[in-house]
Amino acid sequence: MEFQIGISGFIALYIFMVAGFAGWVIIGRVPAILHTPLMSGSNFVHGIVVVGGIYALLNAATLQQQIIGFCAVLFGAGNAAGGYAVTDRMLAMFKSSAHPPVHAKKTNVKSIHTKKH
């Protein structure tokens, strides 16, 4: 059996079309309140480019290709790790009134920001 994936012109266009449509529909449903995490989340998703970088670096046959491949993996890893870190941080902050993170009691209204910026 052959597991190598061969993608010819039109198959590629079909993949692009369906993926683009899926992205459009999925993102179109996201409420405006989540647009920043969504943006950094989709930013994280294109960090998958690091996989292409790893492939390219493993197949690097000259010093020049090794240097560029190193950059590709470095940048791709930065994209993925950074994108995940900030998205996760932001999403953890969204809480509803039913589950307030720090709910003010009647008498002692305490500051959320004890640390001064």
Next chain:
Amino acid sequence: MQNILPQLLQLPPLLIGLADLAAAFLFLYGLHRMASPVTASSGILVAGIGMAVAVLASFLYAFDVDPAAQPRLMVNITLVFVALGIGGGAAWWSGRKVAMTAMPQMVAIYNGLGGGAAGAIAAIELFGGKAAGMTPFIVTLAGALIGAVSLSGSLIAWAKLDGVIEKPWRFRGQQAVNGLLLLLTLAVGAYLAVVTHGATGDSSVAVPALPTAIYLFFALALALGICMTLPIGGADMPVVISIFNAFTGLAVGLEGFVLKNPALMIAGMVVGAAGMLLTLLMAKAMNRSVANVVFTNFGTIARHKQGNIKGSLKPMQASDAGIAMRYAASVIIVPGYGLAVAQGQGKLYEFVKLLRDGGVSVKFAVHPVAGRMPGQMDVLLAEAGVPYDMIFQLEDINDEFATTDIALVIGANDVVNPAARNDKSSPIFGMPILNADKSKKVFVVKRGEGKGYADIVNTLFYSDNCNMVYGDAQAVLIKMIEAVRGLGLPAVA
């Protein structure tokens, strides 16, 4: 035994294929879960698992490398680990540490890195002469161009958002220069394609024979990204960041085609479509076309004669404004970028909790383009602990201003300028705005008497029902909190 070896060699590509398939599904499912604040934080975890699976599986590529790369394999594997460690570690650390207010520039950097990675992959394909055939070659070039533009453009966007570059850099004929740059880049690309593949389309000449042209191509593409972004001002950044996000996605998708990796194609295209959608949403929220944001210098066309303004600016003490809100029945707060600059979101929610304890109904109204990236205000409010069901978007709350006692505009300006509604000569005419002016009373917290980003006089500030509270948002809020606490009123809620 001889028969087992070829069988075994089939295993890595099978596993890689399965892992990438799983990753593509997990990305889509993860993004799908991000459609609601309730499931969103599990959404990024799902997508993260997809990424981890794909990255782990990609090490299996080591079992089937080019014969030419075979002698360097051990070095290359080491390099992969080092690059993953440094790049991933540094970005993770910075992402954990960065202040929420600095999120737009951080996202811009990560996005630029992704574009750079796509461009670098394209460079290897080009220098190594690996893209065989006319179509893959052109797709590689297209990915290289878009990725490089995204890299340099995102870095300029970062510099602007971070305040490294303060003024938009503009000169006459700038668009012509940018157009020329694009044409030059395309010309070099076409030259590369023709020289290496000829009219017949078969690659007889090795591409590595033309390193100078390849370097020139990348240099031009990087310059294009810089020149495109330099003239664009700070408040247009929501559109710009969205565009570059879409660009990087597109570049990743194109390189995925060249590398015959459907996971990259799908992930890249999904992000490309998502970025495009956000770009259009942001442009719509400003009532401008995307081309208008990118190609016209908003600040310069905005300087035109203002009509006569009736009324005057009426300053007010922060403490008086705070006490007035404590005695109001309903308050809607309109936060803007000024709140982010002053890091006032924590104090704002502290003040809001005081009001709510006093039985005042408080809501937040967020304009789509408030802040420096789509939804930035929502994130800042969430950081302060504001529950998301207190935060309302423009279309959901705009009718409520008319029945509201007090609108508190804090650090926002153009998004509440009534000129957008009733002054046809205004450059922001037609932009959807929050109807803060329709509430019974408006308090505007503002640093000084200066104009907003668009450099337009805000007629709201001069209207009879409006008072100005001058000062840094955080300092003003501290005074308001002290004043309301000073009343010593019992909590009713």
